Amino acid sequence: MWTNAGDEFQGTMFYSYYGGEKIAEVLNDLEFDIMTLGNHEWDGGETKLGAFLSNLTFPIVSSNVKSENPALKPHIKSYQVWEDKNLAIIGATSADTPSISSVGNQTTFEDPIKTIQEAVYEIRNNTKVKYIVALTHIGYDVDQKLAAETEGIDLIIGAHSHTLLGDMKGAEGK
Numbered sequence: 001m002w003t004n005a006g007d008e009f010q011g012t013m014f015y016s017y018y019g020g021e022k023i024a025e026v027l028n029d030l031e032f033d034i035m036t037l038g039n040h041e042w043d044g045g046e047t048k049l050g051a052f053l054s055n056l057t058f059p060i061v062s063s064n065v066k067s068e069n070p071a072l073k074p075h076i077k078s079y080q081v082w083e084d085k086n087l088a089i090i091g092a093t094s095a096d097t098p099s100i101s102s103v104g105n106q107t108t109f110e111d112p113i114k115t116i117q118e119a120v121y122e123i124r125n126n127t128k129v130k131y132i133v134a135l136t137h138i139g140y141d142v143d144q145k146l147a148a149e150t151e152g153i154d155l156i157i158g159a160h161s162h163t164l165l166g167d168m169k170g171a172e173g174k
């Protein structure tokens with residue numbers, strides 16, 4: 001699976017110059033299977049984010065983002081299930097996003113630990129898939145809390161804190 005854990009907006013001259021439209025074209029060409037949203041995706045406001053999402057050809061998941069904005073609502077779901085791969089992937093975005101980016105008044109961010117656990121139960125109740133992955137943009141500290149306080153998640157693919165993990169020197173965890 002080719003997953004994207006968010007923050008495609010900001011950080012590169014490519015984005016600064018071309019904006020979301022060309023980013024969407026590149027992500028589609030790279031053939032991602034799925035993406036969750038980063039806080040930076042809101043930096044240009046929700047009209048620009050909605051235009052970006054409407055151009056993507058793969059699913060966008062974030063279980064804790066609840067939006068009534070018609071530009072966003074049809075494009076964001078909690079999780080994606082692939083029965084043929086025996087797999088479900090649940091998304092989540094940093095709950096701090098409204099205080100660090102430009103979130104509209106029709107969009108709220110719930111506690112990602114709560115919404116991911118609810119999604120796990122919903123997937124278990126409605127499908128037979130064995131593996132459940134959390135694709136998160138909530139940072140390493142919250143990812144650790146997520147692992148400790150929930151059940152049923154096989155793997156967390158995290159972003160946001162840019163934490164080095166592994167057995168190399170300077171890594172913050174295994």
Ligand SMILES: [Zn+2]
Pocket residue numbers: 007038039040137159160161
């Ligand atoms: Zn981020």
